[in-house]
Amino acid sequence: LxxxxxxxxxxxxxxxxxxxxxxxxxxxxxxxxxxxxxxxxxxxxxxxxxxxxxxxxxxxxxxxxxxxxxxxDLFLPVADDWQMARWCGNRSQLLDSALQSVTSLIKFVREKPTLLLAAKELKNFLINMRRLDVGRLTEPAQSKALFPARSWLPWLHALLGHMQDNDPFIVPFFANYEMVQMAHAIVLPRTRHLLALRRRALAIQWAGAKLGHGFAACNVHTSDVMQGPLLMANTYLASLDDNPTICIVG
CATH class of the missing domain: 1.25.40 (Serine Threonine Protein Phosphatase 5, Tetratricopeptide repeat)
Structure with missing residues (x-):
């Protein structure tokens, strides 16, 4: 290796x-x-x-x-400072909703060991990221703060089996994965060039459409698991619009 x-x-x-x-x-x-x-x-x-x-x-x-x-095209367009300010104006709501969804995801996949391990790591990463004081981080320090994300790579390949089997749990899981990646830009706005935010937001919207009315597992419904990702995606895409109509998923 x-x-x-x-x-x-x-x-x-x-x-x-x-x-x-x-x-x-x-x-x-x-x-x-x-x-x-x-x-x-x-x-x-x-x-x-x-x-x-x-x-x-x-x-x-x-x-x-x-x-x-x-x-x-994966990385464009890159939101400017004004667009980021509009999106991050709901910072607390977005991050709280993200944490709630990842917590629901852990309950949702508790009978899927591989997904459960990955979901717990997403939650830990999100919690640790929220503790960062962006006001004290220069632009280089914000980019360097993304470095631990590479530790996710070892378990990403383990999810291929779920994808090849068309496991329905993989869609809400990856929606939450994309949400956590997007959350980087809320906490560390100078990293937005690297994060392909628009494509991630569109992927989350696709996941929401793919799930339709959704399904329940372990007494948790996909609507609970998808609330944070859809809020993250919809508000970001609205911030790119000249005349935004922000869709809050309730």
């Missing part, structure tokens, strides 16, 4: 060097993917911060929109 890690790290670095050598015709998607791969393998918060700077650099270029690819 260690050899594989260094092999792919070398591949990413080689590709990054190649694409950066031609500044007049940068392959935006290739640079973003290389930076993402390197950030996953970062061994420290400082290394993580340095690798994600490549993503910020690409998304801030004036020519990135006309030449956008599917990969670049």
């Amino acid at each position: 260690l050899c594989e890690k260094y092999y792919y790290r070398g591949q990413a670095l080689g590709g990054l060097r190649e694409h950066l050598s031609c500044e007049d015709n940068l392959d935006h998607a290739a640079i973003i993917m290389a930076c993402i791969m390197l950030s996953w393998g970062a061994s420290s918060s400082e290394e993580f911060f340095q690798t994600v700077q490549g993503i910020f650099m690409i998304l801030n270029r004036e020519d990135v929109i006309p030449s956008r690819s599917d990969v670049v």
Whole structure:
């Protein structure tokens, strides 16, 4: 595994060097993917911060929109400060609702060991993230605070079995996963370039539509599990609208 890690790290670095050598015709998607791969393998918060700077650099270029690819499109548009302020104006409500939904998720999947372990980790991460004092964190420190998220990777692959079996529990679970990822931007607004917020919000809305009237398990209904994710997604998408009509999921 260690050899594989260094092999792919070398591949990413080689590709990054190649694409950066031609500044007049940068392959935006290739640079973003290389930076993402390197950030996953970062061994420290400082290394993580340095690798994600490549993503910020690409998304801030004036020519990135006309030449956008599917990969670049995942991250665009990036909300500006005014839009973020509108969305984060409901910070306490959004984070409280998120925590309630993750707590409901834990009860909902308690007979699914793999999902239960992952749901508990999501809750712990959300609780620890809420304790961060963003007022004392500079922009580099906010990006570095995302570094522990890489610890989620070991259990993400374990969920493939649930996905391949079309397990209905996987849809509300991943809606909560996307919600927790979006919550980063509420607590750490300077990380919003990295989080593909619009795509995550759309994925949550898709999950809500997919579930329809939903179902119950362990005396918990999917409507309880989805309340936080839908609130997070709907309010974010409304903040991008020039004339927003914010949908509060009750």
